[in-house]
Amino acid sequence: MYAIEVQDLVKIYEGGIKALRGVSFNVMPGEIFGVIGPNGAGKTTLMRIIATLLKPTSGTVKVLGHDVVHEAEEVRKIISYLPEEAGAYPNLTGLEYLTFMAKFYTNNEKELQEMIRNAARICNLGKRLYDRIKSYSKGMVRRLLVARTLMMKPKIALLDEPTSGLDVLHALYIRNVIRNYAKKFGTTVLLSSHNMLEVDYLCDRVAIINKGRIIAIGNPEELKEKYSAANLEEVFAKAVRQ
Amino acid sequence: MSALRNLVSKEIKELFRDPKILIGMILVSIIIFPLLSKLVTYSVKSSTSLGRHFTIGLVDEDQTPLSRSLREYLTAIKNVDVIMYASTSQIGNLTQEVTAIIIIPKGFQANITSGLRAHIKVYTTFKPSSIFSQGSKGTFLTSLLKAYERYLSVLLLHNVAPNVNPSTILEPFNIKEGIFIKGKLIDIHPYAISQLLINYYFILPYSLLLLLLVSISISATAMAYEKERKTLETLLTLPISRVTIFLGKLIGSIIVALISSGAYVLGFTYYIRSIMNAVQAPISAGISRELLLKLGLLPTKLSYVLLSIVILMALISAISLALSLGAFAESVQSAQSISGILLPFIMIPWFLATFVDPSSLSLPVRLLLYAIPFTHVAIATRAAMENNYLALSIAALYLAIFTAIILYLTARFFSIEEKVLSSQLFKRWRRKS
Numbered sequence: 001m002y003a004i005e006v007q008d009l010v011k012i013y014e015g016g017i018k019a020l021r022g023v024s025f026n027v028m029p030g031e032i033f034g035v036i037g038p039n040g041a042g043k044t045t046l047m048r049i050i051a052t053l054l055k056p057t058s059g060t061v062k063v064l065g066h067d068v069v070h071e072a073e074e075v076r077k078i079i080s081y082l083p084e085e086a087g088a089y090p091n092l093t094g095l096e097y098l099t100f101m102a103k104f105y106t107n108n109e110k111e112l113q114e115m116i117r118n119a120a121r122i123c124n125l126g127k128r129l130y131d132r133i134k135s136y137s138k139g140m141v142r143r144l145l146v147a148r149t150l151m152m153k154p155k156i157a158l159l160d161e162p163t164s165g166l167d168v169l170h171a172l173y174i175r176n177v178i179r180n181y182a183k184k185f186g187t188t189v190l191l192s193s194h195n196m197l198e199v200d201y202l203c204d205r206v207a208i209i210n211k212g213r214i215i216a217i218g219n220p221e222e223l224k225e226k227y228s229a230a231n232l233e234e235v236f237a238k239a240v241r242q
Numbered sequence: 243m244s245a246l247r248n249l250v251s252k253e254i255k256e257l258f259r260d261p262k263i264l265i266g267m268i269l270v271s272i273i274i275f276p277l278l279s280k281l282v283t284y285s286v287k288s289s290t291s292l293g294r295h296f297t298i299g300l301v302d303e304d305q306t307p308l309s310r311s312l313r314e315y316l317t318a319i320k321n322v323d324v325i326m327y328a329s330t331s332q333i334g335n336l337t338q339e340v341t342a343i344i345i346i347p348k349g350f351q352a353n354i355t356s357g358l359r360a361h362i363k364v365y366t367t368f369k370p371s372s373i374f375s376q377g378s379k380g381t382f383l384t385s386l387l388k389a390y391e392r393y394l395s396v397l398l399l400h401n402v403a404p405n406v407n408p409s410t411i412l413e414p415f416n417i418k419e420g421i422f423i424k425g426k427l428i429d430i431h432p433y434a435i436s437q438l439l440i441n442y443y444f445i446l447p448y449s450l451l452l453l454l455l456v457s458i459s460i461s462a463t464a465m466a467y468e469k470e471r472k473t474l475e476t477l478l479t480l481p482i483s484r485v486t487i488f489l490g491k492l493i494g495s496i497i498v499a500l501i502s503s504g505a506y507v508l509g510f511t512y513y514i515r516s517i518m519n520a521v522q523a524p525i526s527a528g529i530s531r532e533l534l535l536k537l538g539l540l541p542t543k544l545s546y547v548l549l550s551i552v553i554l555m556a557l558i559s560a561i562s563l564a565l566s567l568g569a570f571a572e573s574v575q576s577a578q579s580i581s582g583i584l585l586p587f588i589m590i591p592w593f594l595a596t597f598v599d600p601s602s603l604s605l606p607v608r609l610l611l612y613a614i615p616f617t618h619v620a621i622a623t624r625a626a627m628e629n630n631y632l633a634l635s636i637a638a639l640y641l642a643i644f645t646a647i648i649l650y651l652t653a654r655f656f657s658i659e660e661k662v663l664s665s666q667l668f669k670r671w672r673r674k675s
Contacts, residue, residue, distance in 0.1 A: 048475075051475075051479045052478075052479060053475060053478055053479060073481070073483065076479055076480065076481045076482075077481040079479065080479075081475070081476065081479040082476075083472070083475040083476060085472050086472050086473070086475065086476055087471040087472035087473050088471075088473065089252070089256055089471065089473060090471065091255070091256050091259035091260060092252070092255060092256065092259075096255070100248060100252050101480075103244065103245070103248040104245055104248065104480045104481055104482055105481065107244055132259075145476075148476075
């Protein structure tokens with residue numbers, strides 16, 4: 001069974017804007033799959049449909065065999081979604097925020113504490129976890145949110161631009177966390193980014209999306225070879241031109 | 243249940259840590275009102291207090307034994323200093339500050355002894371800064387002079403008819419006031435009753451109106467806060483149902499609204515009571531709650547239960563409506579403006595039902611008024627005072643039906659993620675308008 005199965009996905013917004021024009025791909029369990037493309041290519045719409053936030057105009061999406069439209073509540077138990085422009089509650093402390101989120105996944109106090117310890121390790125905020133989130137920098141909030149997404153060791157993590165707003169060192173740190181997590185816990189990661197370097201570093205396979213269509217799919221090395229390109233940026237540029 | 247408890251606890255924590263609610267609604271109410279009442283009480287007490295020092299400038303133009311007796315009377319009063327002036331022309335050169343000037347005109351004694359009415363002129367010193375104590379200063383002096391007038395009347399009557407008790411001529415009868423209620427004559431002063439009932443007839447309806455307004459203001463912004471802080475998307479992908487998210491917001495808003503308006507009502511009631519006590523000591527001390535209950539002037543337990551159902555239903559439906567309307571807004575500011583749509587439907591019928599007798603209105607206006615659910619909160623408040631169980635039950639039933647419909651529609655609305663996530667419906671409505 002595929003971890004994520006997307007078939008002929010079309011999304012047309014009110015007003016006639018076509019965000020997705022027949023997207024199909026599969027993600028294997030434990031795989032880190034990257035969706036890359038420019039702004040407005042349809043990455044976030046794709047993520048939101050898989051995360052059960054939007055309903056597709058046509059086509060199907062299945063997450064571990066569950067349909068995102070008809071079995072949305074089941075899908076939400078499997079996935080953990082990090083939106084691109086996510087925020088946290090400014091009047092809660094980092095620790096309170098993590099506890100609030102963890103309580104939706106377990107009623108067991110031991111498991112709850114384990115999740116929080118896990119999140120504390122991922123975000124690496126130390127004593128700042130006891131401060132209100134409104135005193136955090138943008139980068140600190142993003143680290144907290146990444147920790148929130150991964151703390152319950154989800155079967156499937158949907159990460160929309162996971163390192164947006166982070167400086168080079170913190171971005172590198174988070175990339176390592178994502179990679180190690182996927183390997184250690186067998187988490188399937190669907191990651192969207194317009195940072196080609198990040199995708200090249202993290203992903204087992206990549207789909208290049210442009211104007212609502214997948215124009216190339218494969219593992220980064222195969223794609224570079226296929227398009228005779230030195231890096232994914234060149235692959236992207238050549239694929240768009242074709 | 244644990245997911246709902248988790249959501250409610252987060253809502254309460256977030257709302258109470260919001261300075262607008264914590265400082266603006268709770269702290270201000272429980273600090274400002276008592277402070278204000280202390281200030282007003284102090285100002286009222288200091289201006290009416292007999293312990294305060296008065297300096298009176300006295301111009302005795304009459305210079306007779308009677309005018310001298312008035313001077314001696316004033317001088318004998320504790321805390322009153324009298325400064326004598328020979329004529330009104332000297333007043334312009336006053337060096338000492340006086341509270342008032344009393345002028346006894348020429349002919350004061352001659353008028354009284356010849357059976358005519360004499361005059362005394364009292365001029366209170368006016369200063370814009372002491373505008374609030376102006377009236378009480380004049381009242382104090384007038385009461386001093388009234389006491390002298392009575393003393394003089396007794397003296398004159400004694401001279402004319404030494405064998406008659408002057409009091410029976412001055413006050414031949416006493417008035418004892420009472421109330422006539424439900425066919426019974428009760429020896430309670432009407433003022434005492436109204437002083438006691440002010441809590442029920444004024445503070446209770448006012449508090450309920452306030453509670454509804456505060457809940458709407460809090461809940462309308464609840465979803466907009468999630469959107470503005472970019473937390474809604476994450477919340478909607480958690481393994482909890484939309485209805486649980488909605489209930490979390492609903493219960494959180496009700497609890498915070500109850501505490502906020504409770505603080506306001508406490509502060510406000512304290513303020514009103516302090517002022518009333520400062521102005522006049524309560525004369526209702528001897529009247530028991532049991533007597534008022536026996537007279538049917540207070541709501542019975544059943545009335546309270548029915549009224550509580552009405553209030554709860556009104557709160558749930560108002561908050562559900564505000565949550566749904568607020569969900570169309572992209573920002574907190576626009577959520578507040580959108581929720582403004584609800585205010586006329588609460589305020590106008592409320593004031594009409596509270597201050598106008600609905601039976602005096604024309605049939606179409608009355609039907610329209612009764613059709614608005616929030617009218618029934620005001621009607622129920624009045625019905626509770628009169629222990630009119632039928633009216634209370636009708637109000638409770640009507641609001642229960644309305645609330646059930648609103649809850650059903652809101653739950654359906656919240657199950658459509660795209661409507662909650664974006665504000666497409668609102669944008670479309672805005673384009674049309």
